Structure formats: C-alpha cells, structure tokens
Amino acid sequence: MIDFTAVEQGLNLLFTDFSPWLVVVPGIIIGLIFGATPGLQISMAMAIFLPMTLYMDFVQAMLFLTAIFTGGSFGSGIPAILMNIPGTSSAIATAFDGYPMARQGRHNQALGIALASSVIGVLMGYMILFVMIQPLSLMVLRLGPAEMFAVILWGMTLIASLKGEQVLKGLIAGFVGLLVGTIGFNELGMARGTMGQTYLLDGVPVIPAMMGMFAASELFKLANKGFIVESEASRKVRISEIFAGFKMACRYPWVMIRGGLIGVFVGAVPGVGSSVSNLLSYVETQRRDPDPASFGKGNPKGVVASESANSTSEAGSMATLLALGIPGGGATAVMLAAFAMHNITGGPQFIRQQTDVVYAIIFANFAQVFLLVAVGLLFIPLLANIIKVPMRYLIPSVLVLAVMGSFGLTGNMTGPATVLIFAVVGWLFRHYGYSVPAMVIGMLLGAMAEKSLLHSHQISGGDITYLFERPVAMGIMVLMLVSLFGRPLIARLGRKRSVSTDASS
Amino acid sequence: MTTRDRDYGDLLVLMALAGFTLWYLFDAIRVSSAVQNLLLILPLALIVLAIVLLELVMRLRKGTLLARPDAEPLRQTLPVVGLFAAYVMSLETLGFDVATVLFIAAFLVLKGERNWLLLGGYSVAFGFGVAFFFALMLPYPMHMLILQG
Structure with a gap:
C-alpha cells in the first residue's frame, strides 16, 4: 500500500530546498481571510492567486494552493461561529452549535474547538490519504449515480428531520429547497421555473440565497438586541479559553474520528465534498448522542463533528483529484487548472509515475497543520473581537458584506436581489418554525440530485429493478428509512408496551 | 381563541409553499412532459403537497391552525x-x-x-x-x- 522508496524521494523533494515552504504561511493567511469573509470563497482565493503559481515549480504551487485550502476550511468556521454566517457551504453545520455557543458567551471555546478539530481533521485526512490513496481511488470509481442520489436523499432527509418536534415542516422546507435547486436548465437543456428571466437560467444562485437565509434573516431577528453576547463579562476574548476549547475538542475523539472518516469518504465523491460531509457528520453525531436535544443549542460536539468532517474532506477531494484527475469541488477544480498550467494530468498514471510528488504534497500538509495552529492562534483573537461590536454597528456592516459578497459571486444584481428575497423567506421560516438549514441544503443539492437520478435512469433504461443490482444504494435507502421512521416507531412501540403493562398490572 | 390571538401568517406561509410547488410543477410540465424532465420534480412536488395536506389535517385536529408562534412579533x-x-x-x-x-x-x-x-x-x-x-x-x-x- 505504501511505496517507501517514493516516500524517501518525497521527503527529499521537500527538505533539500527550503523554497517550497516560503509560500505556505502566506497561503494559510490568504485562506483564512477569504474563508472568514462571507461571500469570498476559498475557490475564489485560489483562482485569484492561481497566476502566481506560474512562477513556482509544481510542488511549490501545490503547497501554496493546499495552504489556501487548509486556511480557508478553518477560516470559514469563524464567521459561522461569531455571526452565524458560514463563510462557505462547508461550514454550515459549524454554525448550528458554534453560533449558539457564541451567544452564550462561549465564543472563545467554540473557536478553539473549531481550530483543534480542523487541525486534527486535516492531519487525520492526510494520514488516511497517505495509507489509502490507491485503494480509495478504486473505490470512488465504483460509486455510480444511483449511490450519489441515495446519499443526497439520505442526507436531505436526515437534515430535514433534525428539528424533532416539527419534522413535517422540516421535510417541507427540505423538499421545497430541492425543487428550488432544480430551477433553470436541466441536463437536457430544458429551462424550468425561470419566469422568463435569463438570470435564472443557471439556477438560483445558491450561495447568495444561503447568505440571505442564514445571515440576513438571523440578523433581522437580532435587530432589537444590544450585542451578540448580552452579558458584558462574557464578551472578553481570552487566549486561555481558546486553548481550553482546543483541549476540549480532544475530549471527543470518536466524534472526531467519525467526522474524519465521513469527511474523507464523502469528500472523495466528486461534486459532493465538504458541503455535504459536515452535515452528515453533524447529523450522525446528533443521532448517536445520548442527548440529541442539546444539539443546536450550543453543544461543542456539533462544532467538532462539522469541523473535523469539512477539514478531512480536503484530503478526500485531493484523493479524487490526484488519483482520478476529477475535481471534487470548486477548490480542487482550481488545482486541476494548476495541474494543467504545469503540464501535469492527474489520474492513476500520475499516482504510479510521480508517487514521490504525491507523497511530498501529503507530507507538506502534515507540516501545514502545525503552521495552521500558530497562524490560527494569532488570528483568532483579532477576529473574535467582533462580538464586542454593538449590534447596531454589526448588523448593517454584515448585511453590506453579504450584499457585496453576493455581487462578487454573480457579477450582477442577481446576487444582492437573491440575498434580499431569501432573507425575507428565511425571516418568515424562522418565525414560523420551518427549518432554514434544510431549505438551504435542499437548494445546494437539488441540481445534483436531479442529475444523479437522470443518469441512473439513463443507465437502467428506466428499469426500476436496476436498484436491486446496486447493493450500496439499497443499503443507503434502508438507512434513510430507518433514520426517518426508526425512532418514532421505537417510541410508539415503547409506549404501547408500557400501556399494555399498565393495563395488565 | 380570540381574534387577537389568531395569526394567519403561518397558514399563509404553508399555502405559499404549496402554491410555489404547484406552480413549479405546472411550469415544468409546460416546458416538457418527458419523463426525463419530471423524473425528480413530479414525485417531489407530490410528496411536498401530501406533507402540506398532512400538516394541515394535523393542525386542524390539534386546533392549532391559526395559533400565534411564541416569537417576537x-x-x-x-x-x-x-x-x-x-x-x-x-x-x-x-x-x-x-x-x-x-x-x-x-x-x-x-x-x-x-x-x-x-x-x-x-x-x-x-x-x-x-x-x-x-x-x-x-x-x-x-x-x-x-x-x-
């Protein structure tokens, strides 16, 4: 599984010359800033700085880009915790418990937990990649569209049913989100639900919609509050508490390992990646916890689950990129462009012929982890001061950032208009108890779900028995039914049994 | 429930979601009724409408159809x-x-x-x-x- 000669050559590539390392710290800082600024994406940072890699050799370019990736995946958790705005879709679940923690004055802890989980996540991800790169690449090839659709539907159902007491409203929100996600052209070139607007031909811009539903609607709700954290004593930024949070994350090794495994395997599925893995990990952690009701109210395990999964997804998507030459998401798509700029084609041949380079990238990421701790600890106190800002200053400032960021994503007024429309939708959803995350995830996955279903239909020729030939897809469907109906069914059986016991006694 | 306790907003949101779903379904059918076009949209829309109906029936049975939510107005x-x-x-x-x-x-x-x-x-x-x-x-x-x- 491990080629030790290539390992030695990989280490030589990294340590015979110090120059590859010069770009790592700037890369992490760029990633942190872009990740922590709502509306600026990690992929945007990588795209902006991609031309610079022309002046670097391939290993140095990869180190620079993966450093941006690593810094960005942690950075996106910072606004999720402090402002309930996931910097990117990979930090959605971080906001579920991170933001309630901040509102309780435990923002230092939450940031420390996020940093530790990210750091350990990246480390774990690349360790798994180091051992598994070859078998993993073979496994990814076996996942077809039917399995992809099953994973999406499963994740969707789990997320929609998160709010225990309002499952129906959660399901409505999630499924309507899936429908919204299919607006625009489908794979066959048919445009649905566009109302004749050319702006909608590519679909509803999901990230501006996400900004509206998550950030703006929450800010509307907080408009009458003085500060994010009401108690003045709790607003202090304390390095000691950030360290305490760092240590606290290590108390949940199983949550981290589960998140890591979900992250690597889901991250390796092209097109799914960290946007789904953080949610799956969160939902699984909540489902298995003895106190699931505490999630969404500031349970540190929620932050650990999300951050460990989205950080390990980086390694998963790198596996697909290196082994198959397929980008898992926006960030790896930019890396693929860097491959092309250096006349390198990813895929099984690349792994076989340039194993030393692959190992060098993996080892460099081990080192990046420690640099991320140092840079992260320096930056967190700076960024955490945000909670000291009165809400009357914070709210318009963040709304402005969301509007400008959304303009940056679409390049026209569609972005700001989408933020406004979905801010109002989110505001009404929050007020009447509909699940905002379910709707957002639905929108994110709608087009992907339709594409997977269409491909399955084309492969099977419309024959439903095709599903029986896909045991993995069947298994996931069964898991979905169990997670949807299992708990209420067991509760009902338990109630019946206790009633009959009472009657007989 | 007095008139002041009533809140039509929740019902309106539910109806708006059902309305959007119906409109989108008909728009998709108008574009093309081919199986490939409606493969996901048709079953999903029907599921949403069924859940909306179920939610309405459950709220009617509980008498909470027009209940005011416990949140800031x-x-x-x-x-x-x-x-x-x-x-x-x-x-x-x-x-x-x-x-x-x-x-x-x-x-x-x-x-x-x-x-x-x-x-x-x-x-x-x-x-x-x-x-x-x-x-x-x-x-x-x-x-x-x-x-x-």
Missing part, C-alpha cells in the same frame, strides 16, 4: 427588513458607495445612535472602505456614484 423587525430592501433596490441608482453609506447611517439612526460624529464617520469610512475593497478585488465593474471618479 414580525412587525417589530419590519422597519429593518424595509430598510434592507430599500438598500438593495437603490444600489443600481445610488451606486454601491453612496447607497452603502446611506444604509449604514439610516440603520444607526433607526437603532438609536445619536453620536452624530461617530455615526457619520463610521458610515462613510465603512461604506466607502468596503465598496472600494470589493471594487478592487472583483473582476466585474461595480456601479459607483463618487468613488468611480
């Missing part, structure tokens, strides 16, 4: 929502720079800031600063009223 937040809407809609006319400065200043006044120096200073510094930063970073032209010149 919507009208308390309405001015903020209105101000934000005005901001977004004025971007093309006033430009990102001026609209942003005015939005921040109006928000601060609305929320009780009476230190005029701080109010003016912050609105101008933040508004122009952010507009300038994004205009610099983004590859597309951003409409500006003052900074452009």
Whole structure:
C-alpha cells in the first residue's frame, strides 16, 4: 500500500530546498481571510492567486494552493461561529452549535474547538490519504449515480428531520429547497421555473440565497438586541479559553474520528465534498448522542463533528483529484487548472509515475497543520473581537458584506436581489418554525440530485429493478428509512408496551 | 381563541409553499412532459403537497391552525427588513458607495445612535472602505456614484 522508496524521494523533494515552504504561511493567511469573509470563497482565493503559481515549480504551487485550502476550511468556521454566517457551504453545520455557543458567551471555546478539530481533521485526512490513496481511488470509481442520489436523499432527509418536534415542516422546507435547486436548465437543456428571466437560467444562485437565509434573516431577528453576547463579562476574548476549547475538542475523539472518516469518504465523491460531509457528520453525531436535544443549542460536539468532517474532506477531494484527475469541488477544480498550467494530468498514471510528488504534497500538509495552529492562534483573537461590536454597528456592516459578497459571486444584481428575497423567506421560516438549514441544503443539492437520478435512469433504461443490482444504494435507502421512521416507531412501540403493562398490572 | 390571538401568517406561509410547488410543477410540465424532465420534480412536488395536506389535517385536529408562534412579533423587525430592501433596490441608482453609506447611517439612526460624529464617520469610512475593497478585488465593474471618479 505504501511505496517507501517514493516516500524517501518525497521527503527529499521537500527538505533539500527550503523554497517550497516560503509560500505556505502566506497561503494559510490568504485562506483564512477569504474563508472568514462571507461571500469570498476559498475557490475564489485560489483562482485569484492561481497566476502566481506560474512562477513556482509544481510542488511549490501545490503547497501554496493546499495552504489556501487548509486556511480557508478553518477560516470559514469563524464567521459561522461569531455571526452565524458560514463563510462557505462547508461550514454550515459549524454554525448550528458554534453560533449558539457564541451567544452564550462561549465564543472563545467554540473557536478553539473549531481550530483543534480542523487541525486534527486535516492531519487525520492526510494520514488516511497517505495509507489509502490507491485503494480509495478504486473505490470512488465504483460509486455510480444511483449511490450519489441515495446519499443526497439520505442526507436531505436526515437534515430535514433534525428539528424533532416539527419534522413535517422540516421535510417541507427540505423538499421545497430541492425543487428550488432544480430551477433553470436541466441536463437536457430544458429551462424550468425561470419566469422568463435569463438570470435564472443557471439556477438560483445558491450561495447568495444561503447568505440571505442564514445571515440576513438571523440578523433581522437580532435587530432589537444590544450585542451578540448580552452579558458584558462574557464578551472578553481570552487566549486561555481558546486553548481550553482546543483541549476540549480532544475530549471527543470518536466524534472526531467519525467526522474524519465521513469527511474523507464523502469528500472523495466528486461534486459532493465538504458541503455535504459536515452535515452528515453533524447529523450522525446528533443521532448517536445520548442527548440529541442539546444539539443546536450550543453543544461543542456539533462544532467538532462539522469541523473535523469539512477539514478531512480536503484530503478526500485531493484523493479524487490526484488519483482520478476529477475535481471534487470548486477548490480542487482550481488545482486541476494548476495541474494543467504545469503540464501535469492527474489520474492513476500520475499516482504510479510521480508517487514521490504525491507523497511530498501529503507530507507538506502534515507540516501545514502545525503552521495552521500558530497562524490560527494569532488570528483568532483579532477576529473574535467582533462580538464586542454593538449590534447596531454589526448588523448593517454584515448585511453590506453579504450584499457585496453576493455581487462578487454573480457579477450582477442577481446576487444582492437573491440575498434580499431569501432573507425575507428565511425571516418568515424562522418565525414560523420551518427549518432554514434544510431549505438551504435542499437548494445546494437539488441540481445534483436531479442529475444523479437522470443518469441512473439513463443507465437502467428506466428499469426500476436496476436498484436491486446496486447493493450500496439499497443499503443507503434502508438507512434513510430507518433514520426517518426508526425512532418514532421505537417510541410508539415503547409506549404501547408500557400501556399494555399498565393495563395488565 | 380570540381574534387577537389568531395569526394567519403561518397558514399563509404553508399555502405559499404549496402554491410555489404547484406552480413549479405546472411550469415544468409546460416546458416538457418527458419523463426525463419530471423524473425528480413530479414525485417531489407530490410528496411536498401530501406533507402540506398532512400538516394541515394535523393542525386542524390539534386546533392549532391559526395559533400565534411564541416569537417576537414580525412587525417589530419590519422597519429593518424595509430598510434592507430599500438598500438593495437603490444600489443600481445610488451606486454601491453612496447607497452603502446611506444604509449604514439610516440603520444607526433607526437603532438609536445619536453620536452624530461617530455615526457619520463610521458610515462613510465603512461604506466607502468596503465598496472600494470589493471594487478592487472583483473582476466585474461595480456601479459607483463618487468613488468611480
């Protein structure tokens, strides 16, 4: 599984010359800033700085880009915790418990937990990649569209049913989100639900919609509050508490390992990646916890689950990129462009012929982890001061950032208009108890779900028995039914049994 | 339940979601009734409509169809929502720079800031600063009223 000669050559590539390392710290800082600024994406940072890699050799370019990736995946958790705005879709679940923690004055802890989980996540991800790169690449090839659709539907159902007491409203929100996600052209070139607007031909811009539903609607709700954290004593930024949070994350090794495994395997599925893995990990952690009701109210395990999964997804998507030459998401798509700029084609041949380079990238990421701790600890106190800002200053400032960021994503007024429309939708959803995350995830996955279903239909020729030939897809469907109906069914059986016991006694 | 306790908003939101689903389904059918086009949309829309119906029946049975939610009344937040809407809609006319400065200043006044120096200073510094930063970073032209010149 491990080629030790290539390992030695990989280490030589990294340590015979110090120059590859010069770009790592700037890369992490760029990633942190872009990740922590709502509306600026990690992929945007990588795209902006991609031309610079022309002046670097391939290993140095990869180190620079993966450093941006690593810094960005942690950075996106910072606004999720402090402002309930996931910097990117990979930090959605971080906001579920991170933001309630901040509102309780435990923002230092939450940031420390996020940093530790990210750091350990990246480390774990690349360790798994180091051992598994070859078998993993073979496994990814076996996942077809039917399995992809099953994973999406499963994740969707789990997320929609998160709010225990309002499952129906959660399901409505999630499924309507899936429908919204299919607006625009489908794979066959048919445009649905566009109302004749050319702006909608590519679909509803999901990230501006996400900004509206998550950030703006929450800010509307907080408009009458003085500060994010009401108690003045709790607003202090304390390095000691950030360290305490760092240590606290290590108390949940199983949550981290589960998140890591979900992250690597889901991250390796092209097109799914960290946007789904953080949610799956969160939902699984909540489902298995003895106190699931505490999630969404500031349970540190929620932050650990999300951050460990989205950080390990980086390694998963790198596996697909290196082994198959397929980008898992926006960030790896930019890396693929860097491959092309250096006349390198990813895929099984690349792994076989340039194993030393692959190992060098993996080892460099081990080192990046420690640099991320140092840079992260320096930056967190700076960024955490945000909670000291009165809400009357914070709210318009963040709304402005969301509007400008959304303009940056679409390049026209569609972005700001989408933020406004979905801010109002989110505001009404929050007020009447509909699940905002379910709707957002639905929108994110709608087009992907339709594409997977269409491909399955084309492969099977419309024959439903095709599903029986896909045991993995069947298994996931069964898991979905169990997670949807299992708990209420067991509760009902338990109630019946206790009633009959009472009657007989 | 007295008339004052009644809240039609929840029912309206539910009906709006069902209405959107129906409209979208018919729009998709209008475009093409081919299986490939409706493969996901048709079953999903039917599921949504069935769940909406189930929700209505359950609320009718519980007598909570028009129950008021335990949350801050919507009208308390309405001015903020209105101000934000005005901001977004004025971007093309006033430009990102001026609209942003005015939005921040109006928000601060609305929320009780009476230190005029701080109010003016912050609105101008933040508004122009952010507009300038994004205009610099983004590859597309951003409409500006003052900074452009």
